[in-house]
Every structure is written in structure tokens, then in C-alpha cells.
Amino acid sequence: MRRRPGIGGLQTAAAARDQYRLVGENVAKIRTDMMKEQLATFRSQLEEFARKHKNDIRKNPAFRSQFHEMCAKVGVDPLASNKGFWAELLGIGDFYYELGVQIVEICLATRPHNGGLINLQELCILLCQRKSDREAVSEDDCLRAISKLKVLGSGFEVISVGKKKLVRSVPTELNKDHNEILELAQAQGYVTVEEVERRLSWTSGRAIDALDTLLDEGLAMIDDGHRDGKRRYWFPCVSSNSNPVADT
Amino acid sequence: MATSSLPKADLTSSGRPVFLPNEIECSILSSVDLECDDIPNFPLLKSGLLILTTHRLLWLPDNNPSSSAAAAAAAVALPLSFVTHIFSTKKSVKTLFHSPRVRFQASLDPSKSVVMTAVMRGKGDTDAFLAKFWENWRARAWENDVQTQTQAQTAVGSSSVSGSGPASGSGGFYTREGAVRMVGVSGILRKEQEMWESTDKSLQEAFQDLNALMSKAKEMVILAEKMRQKLLSGSSSKSSATNDDEVGSKEEMQDWMLSVGIVSPVTKESAGALYHQQLSRQLADYVRIPLERAGGMINLIDVYCLFNRARGTELISPDDLLRACSLWEKFDVPVMLRKFDSGVMVIQNKSHSDEEVFARIKALVTNPDTLRTGISASDAAMTLGIAPGMAKEHLLTAESKGLLCRDISPDGFRFYVNLFPEISTDDVYLVKDYGIYNTWVRVASASRILGWSECRIKDPKPCLGHI
Structure with missing residues (x-):
């Protein structure tokens, strides 16, 4: 120029x-x-x-x-069978197996956020997003796919909390949520659902599920008699630790 | 050539062959003898596993009796590039009575070629094997490897140095901005246009039908990689559309899947009757990395997902996975399947096994404080850094091994160290000067001075008869 x-x-x-x-x-x-x-x-x-x-x-x-x-x-999912007539009727074919893999994958991916507990509805939505609008996946399909995983032990289950259906992908044996609650309980010897939700910023389903498991395990005790009307979960195992048995 | 026979083949710890970068397993036959009369001192290769891959012919000893180390020492591999001729089988009366055999000529030494014979004593489709053998030998996959390597090198070179010309050959669909030194703006635009068109065209050609895609597969893989990198770098520099981010996150996930991907998954088609056995070994090799990430123990269902993702389109069913895991007991592999009473199944490292956990529990219950107060499942969970459910499981196992004693009281379910083994049956009142019993007596009596004189009846600790 x-x-x-x-x-x-x-x-x-x-x-x-x-x-x-x-x-x-x-x-x-x-x-x-x-x-x-x-x-x-x-x-x-x-x-x-x-x-x-x-x-x-x-x-x-x-x-x-x-x-x-x-x-x-x-970024294409190579697992892409159609839900055929036989698959729906008899549950054979790869479709439900593939769906199972995809479901577990979503659970794995979202585990850091929800601690291995996901709403069935949410799961369906995430699943449909992946399937690139070719075919909708119903909740029933999800349940069917999950039931195929039963062979591999009871580490994956559908539980009901209230009206909602939740899918739990972390078995009790591997769940670290309980440790966090125990740690939280160390301060006062008890926790409430609200407190767990607030302090650990969990969803209510996650908190209730974890507390229920601790109750089943015999680690927690319920106290409904307090003035504020909120259910307290006491943890004798933790409190006895902080003030030793010597004072009995 | 005295001892220089066949090259050694590397095996993984679970007894699967270690494959070369692009090598893919095609067929497996069992009970195969490999013979060669032309080489003196040719090792005795009797009734082993013959594996045909795109690159090599592998022979592994059938390692039922011997250890995996011995198996690894005996495994041999013949690169298909050494093979100079494959004899077609002659149909005659003799072959009816013989075990089927495949003969081929190979030159292990440039000067001399030898005839080798593989005798198939087991069941299996020999004809199909021979056909595959021919096919793989003809396909010369090992030559493509060298090509792609150099191609990749030049591709990297052109994009980093940005000196070479625009879109040359199949390697370069897009060049970096500034690399194109053409005459005038219109020249640049024209060049761009041409590039898009050529990409469009090759895409169209490749996806005409399956055969077209197969023949163009390599090219398409390179194209896919290029597009991905271009878009990813674009979206990271200016995160413009949310769509890009979504692509990115999705790819990240799949990237991770691919990074631990299995290039050559064991399939029913390739392994035939040996399917579950080989699958089991492959799974043992694969699971090590996810297991490490998960801290030594991983849910079987998680493995199901990860393993299938790594296998790509070769989906296995949950039943196959379970069968593969249960076969581990028979092999010498570093992982094991564990079933909890609750019905949960996990895979864990053998090294992460009970012995290690017991050692830690023992250390926990023998410190002076816990000698007196015992531990609960939640104490163990906090100290060992595991879930309470798991800790309880471990404590109960430790109890059944005689390491611990339980105490059920209003305080809850607590465990104490088991002192009974230290009490001699001849004199129950004898306290030796050493050992944990002695320590316990001292700790207990110290606390008694503090006013803790109560001896709980349900407590199975040996507080018999107020020493």
C-alpha cells in the first residue's frame, strides 16, 4: 500500500x-x-x-x-438403539441396557452436586436432552432400565420421599453423607432436618434420606417433644464421645 | 539361529496381552499348538491360546495351573509383517482325521524363512480364523500406523508453525488464520470457500453408506478431531453462546471416558467360547484406574456404566459383567468382588482388603482412651474416613475374626478390643507384665480411682472377679 x-x-x-x-x-x-x-x-x-x-x-x-x-x-453417544416393539413388551434387546448405562452416567456426573440422590423427573429431563429429541424417554422406561441393573446388587434403587420418586445411586456402605451429619451433630448432640439442609446446603430429600438411614442403623434417636415442634435427631454415639462415660 | 525364535509378548497382570497403540483383537482360539520344524530348539508351545489381532499373532499358554508370571514368560508374538505366505488348507481324506491346522511361512530372520503350523485341537471355527488371518495380513494395518504417525506429525507441525500452505491433502482441512498468504482479500475468501466446500464434499462422500465410511474412517477421525479442537478453542477464548459451553462440558465428560477407553474390547464374536474368561481379564485390567480414583472401593453399578462407556458400542449386559467378576476368583488378579449383607456389590482392591483395615481398627481400639470407652461405628467411620454403614460392616467382620468384642448397652453398640486370647486357661487371674491385657488393667484401674467402679454385667470384657 x-x-x-x-x-x-x-x-x-x-x-x-x-x-x-x-x-x-x-x-x-x-x-x-x-x-x-x-x-x-x-x-x-x-x-x-x-x-x-x-x-x-x-x-x-x-x-x-x-x-x-x-x-x-x-460428542455423539454411540449407544442408540430404538425402543422397538419387543423391547417394550418383553424388555429384551439393547434399548434398556443402553438406557441403563446412560442413567448411571447421569447419576455419576451429577453426584458431586446431589450426593447420589436425584429426582426421577430430573433424570428423565436430562436423559431426553441427550437423546437429541429423536425419542422421548418416559419415567416408566427409566424404572424399567433401573430394574435391569438389579442383577448387580442393590446399590441402585428408587426410593419414595413424600410424593417424589428419587433415584439413589450411592449405597449406604459408600455414602459419606452420614459422616457429615455426624460431624454436624457433634456440636450439640442433635440435628434437625432444617439445620442439615441449611448448614450443608443439601436438598430436603437428601437430608431426610440420610437421617432416615442413620435412624435405621440405630445411630440416631428421634425427639419430637421439643417446644419448637421441630423433630430433633439425637446421636448418643456422638454425644457420649464428647462427655465421657466417667460421669455416670 | 539357535535360540532366536519368536519375540516375547507382554501380558498384563491379569493375563491379557498388552496391545500396541492401534492394535485390535479379532479372533481367539483355545487349545492351539504352535509348531515349527525348521527352527532347532523351538520352544514347546502346546495347547495355548491363539489370538489374532490386526497386527500380530499371539500365543499365550493356557494358564490354569501355572502362575501368571510363568505365563508371561512363555507368551510369544509374531508380527503379521513377518508373515510371507499363508498356505491354504488342502481338503483331503487326511485332514478329516487330523486336527485342523493352519500353516504359514514367516521370516523371523531376513535371510531365512520358516514354515510354522498352528494345530487347533480345541473347538472353534478354524475356517473363519483362517479367513480373518488372511484378511488382517492383507490389510497391513501396521503400515497405516506409520503413515498416520507421520501424518499426525506434519499436521501438528503445520498448525504450530503455521508456515505450510492451505488445506493440503486429507491432513489439513483448516489452517490457522494468518497461515494463508494469498493475493488480496478475495483470494482469502475464495480459499475459505474452497475449504468449506471440500469438507462438505468429503463429509457427503463419507456418509453415503457404510462402506464409504469405512474406507474414509481414518480421514473422518482426523476431521472430527480438527473440528472439535477448533470449536473448543473458539468457545474458550470468547464464551459467546451457551451452546458452546454445553458442547464443551459434554465433551469433557466423554473425553474422560475416552481417555480410559478400551481400543479393543473383548467381544462374543472375537472370543467365542472364551468370552467370559477374556472379558473377566479385561475388566480386571480396566477397573484399576477407576478404582484408584474412587479410593479403593467402587460400586459395581458404577463400573457397569464406566466399562460399557469405555467399550463404546460393544455393550455388555449386567449378567455378563457379574459373570466376569465372579470368574476373578479363579484367576490371579489384583481386584475382587465383594458382596455386603445388604445386597450391595462392590469391587475392591485386594490390597485394600480386610487385613489393612483390621490393622487400623486394632490401632484404634488399643489406644488408652478407647481401651476404656470402646468405639462405636461412627467413631470408626470418622477415624477411617469411611461411611458409618461400611465401618459397622468392618467392625462386625473384625469381631467375627476375634479381634473385637461387642457391648450392647443404653449407650449404644460399642466395640472393645478382645482380651480373651491373652488370658491363659490355667490361671485366669494371671496378668502378664506385657501385652494389651496388662495395659487395659492399668487403664481400667486408673479410671476406677476416678470413681468409675461400675462393672457392667453385659460387658464381655474380662472384668471377671475384680482383680
Whole structure:
């Protein structure tokens, strides 16, 4: 570019630079849009293939691993059977197994937030989001898929708290929530549901479930007789620790 | 060539072969002898496992009786690249009486090639194996590896140095901004346009049908990687749309899944009758990493999800998983399945086993304070850093082993160290000068001075007869 003297020259140069930048940004934007579009095509095609050619893909081990890699890279779930007639009627076929894997995956992913206790409804919504609107998953489907997991022990169960149905993915043996409650109880010897919810910022379902388990285990005792009318959960095991038996 | 026979094959601790980066297992036959008359001192390879992969032919001893270390020492591998010829089976009367065999020529040494024979004594489809053998040998997967490696290197080079030209070959669909030094703005735009079109075209071609996708698979994998990186870097620099973030988080999850992914999952098709056995070994190898993350114990259902995700489309059913886990008892693997009374099943490290926990419980109950007061499940839970339910489980096991005694009182369910083994049957009043009994007596009498003279009747501690 030829350089021209004076303020006019500078201004033209600046304007030209602006123009270039604008074009550049435009191109960049179009490029990203194009790529997104192509990625979307890629994704939908892969999903289509995963569903249609499942058996063929399985038969060829070398191709299968490449297909798997593609799916992982562009974010396609390779588990994508249709819920067929037989699957619904007899519960056979891969559909419910696949759904089971997806359900456990969601539970694993959300565990840091909810401590392994998730509302069935919420689970369904998350599941449908993943299934890319091809097919809705009902709560009944979820329950059926979960029942398929029963073979692997009772570590995964559906419990009812009030009217809500919750899915618990952490068995009592591995649940660390109870430790937190015990720690909380150490201060006064008892806790209330509200206190647990407030101090640990848990949902009420999570708090009630944990307290109920402690009650079943014989670690907690209920006291309904207090003036404020709130149920207190006493923990003799913790309180006896803080003021030793010596004073009996 | 005196001893230089076949290269050794590495095995995992559970007795599965260690595969090369892109190597994929295709077929497994059991009870196969590998013979070679041309090599003197050829090792005796009798009735082992013959595994065909895309890259190699592996022979492992059937390790029922011997230890896994011995198995690892005997395992051999023949790279398919060494194979120079595969003989087709001649149909004759003789073959009817023989065990089926596959003969092939291999050059272990550049100067000389030898004929080897694999004798299939077990059941299994020999013809299918031979067909696969041919197919894999012809496919020359090992050559592709070298190619992709160099391709990847050049791809990395072009994107980091950004010196090379625009979209050259299958490797470069997109180049970085600034890399394109064309004449004028219109040139750049044209170039961009061409790139999109070529990508579109290759996408269309690849997804015409399954065969097209298969032949273009490698290219598509590279393309997928490129798109992903481009979009991820774009969304991280300017988190514009929420859609991007969603993509990102989802990928992160799947990325993690892939990072521990299984390139060559054991399938019913490849392993046949050996399916559960091989699956069991693969699971043992796989589960180690998730187990470490979970702190030595993991819910079986979590493993079901993770393992299936790692296998991709090769879903296994819960029953298969359970069968695979229950086979661990027969193999020498570092993990075990554990069932709780509540019906919960977990996988745990053998090293994370009861012995270690008992040692910690013992240390806990023998310190002077707890000698007197005992421990409850919640005390144990806090000290051991595990859930109360689990702690109770451990305490009860420790009790059944004779390590602890229980005390059920209004204070709750408490456990004390078991002192009975230290009391000699000849003289129940004898307190030795050493040992935990002695310590306990001292601690107990010290507390008695403080006014704690009550001796609870239900307490099974040996407070017999007021020493």
C-alpha cells in the first residue's frame, strides 16, 4: 500500500485497517458458523449410522474402534438403539441396557452436586436432552432400565420421599453423607432436618434420606417433644464421645 | 539361529496381552499348538491360546495351573509383517482325521524363512480364523500406523508453525488464520470457500453408506478431531453462546471416558467360547484406574456404566459383567468382588482388603482412651474416613475374626478390643507384665480411682472377679 502524507492519509489508512478487520471478523464468524453446521451434520450422520448399521459396525473390530473414536470426538453417544416393539413388551434387546448405562452416567456426573440422590423427573429431563429429541424417554422406561441393573446388587434403587420418586445411586456402605451429619451433630448432640439442609446446603430429600438411614442403623434417636415442634435427631454415639462415660 | 525364535509378548497382570497403540483383537482360539520344524530348539508351545489381532499373532499358554508370571514368560508374538505366505488348507481324506491346522511361512530372520503350523485341537471355527488371518495380513494395518504417525506429525507441525500452505491433502482441512498468504482479500475468501466446500464434499462422500465410511474412517477421525479442537478453542477464548459451553462440558465428560477407553474390547464374536474368561481379564485390567480414583472401593453399578462407556458400542449386559467378576476368583488378579449383607456389590482392591483395615481398627481400639470407652461405628467411620454403614460392616467382620468384642448397652453398640486370647486357661487371674491385657488393667484401674467402679454385667470384657 502506498503511504500518503498528512492527516488525511492517516485517516484513510485507519479506515482501511478498520475495513480489513471487519472483513476478517466476518470471515471468522462465517467460518465458525460453517464449522458448527458441518459438525451438526457430522453428528446427525454418525447418530444415524450408529443406529442403522449397529450390527455391521460390530462385526468389524478395526472399523468399530475408529467409529467409536469419531463418536467421542464430536460428542455423539454411540449407544442408540430404538425402543422397538419387543423391547417394550418383553424388555429384551439393547434399548434398556443402553438406557441403563446412560442413567448411571447421569447419576455419576451429577453426584458431586446431589450426593447420589436425584429426582426421577430430573433424570428423565436430562436423559431426553441427550437423546437429541429423536425419542422421548418416559419415567416408566427409566424404572424399567433401573430394574435391569438389579442383577448387580442393590446399590441402585428408587426410593419414595413424600410424593417424589428419587433415584439413589450411592449405597449406604459408600455414602459419606452420614459422616457429615455426624460431624454436624457433634456440636450439640442433635440435628434437625432444617439445620442439615441449611448448614450443608443439601436438598430436603437428601437430608431426610440420610437421617432416615442413620435412624435405621440405630445411630440416631428421634425427639419430637421439643417446644419448637421441630423433630430433633439425637446421636448418643456422638454425644457420649464428647462427655465421657466417667460421669455416670 | 539357535535360540532366536519368536519375540516375547507382554501380558498384563491379569493375563491379557498388552496391545500396541492401534492394535485390535479379532479372533481367539483355545487349545492351539504352535509348531515349527525348521527352527532347532523351538520352544514347546502346546495347547495355548491363539489370538489374532490386526497386527500380530499371539500365543499365550493356557494358564490354569501355572502362575501368571510363568505365563508371561512363555507368551510369544509374531508380527503379521513377518508373515510371507499363508498356505491354504488342502481338503483331503487326511485332514478329516487330523486336527485342523493352519500353516504359514514367516521370516523371523531376513535371510531365512520358516514354515510354522498352528494345530487347533480345541473347538472353534478354524475356517473363519483362517479367513480373518488372511484378511488382517492383507490389510497391513501396521503400515497405516506409520503413515498416520507421520501424518499426525506434519499436521501438528503445520498448525504450530503455521508456515505450510492451505488445506493440503486429507491432513489439513483448516489452517490457522494468518497461515494463508494469498493475493488480496478475495483470494482469502475464495480459499475459505474452497475449504468449506471440500469438507462438505468429503463429509457427503463419507456418509453415503457404510462402506464409504469405512474406507474414509481414518480421514473422518482426523476431521472430527480438527473440528472439535477448533470449536473448543473458539468457545474458550470468547464464551459467546451457551451452546458452546454445553458442547464443551459434554465433551469433557466423554473425553474422560475416552481417555480410559478400551481400543479393543473383548467381544462374543472375537472370543467365542472364551468370552467370559477374556472379558473377566479385561475388566480386571480396566477397573484399576477407576478404582484408584474412587479410593479403593467402587460400586459395581458404577463400573457397569464406566466399562460399557469405555467399550463404546460393544455393550455388555449386567449378567455378563457379574459373570466376569465372579470368574476373578479363579484367576490371579489384583481386584475382587465383594458382596455386603445388604445386597450391595462392590469391587475392591485386594490390597485394600480386610487385613489393612483390621490393622487400623486394632490401632484404634488399643489406644488408652478407647481401651476404656470402646468405639462405636461412627467413631470408626470418622477415624477411617469411611461411611458409618461400611465401618459397622468392618467392625462386625473384625469381631467375627476375634479381634473385637461387642457391648450392647443404653449407650449404644460399642466395640472393645478382645482380651480373651491373652488370658491363659490355667490361671485366669494371671496378668502378664506385657501385652494389651496388662495395659487395659492399668487403664481400667486408673479410671476406677476416678470413681468409675461400675462393672457392667453385659460387658464381655474380662472384668471377671475384680482383680
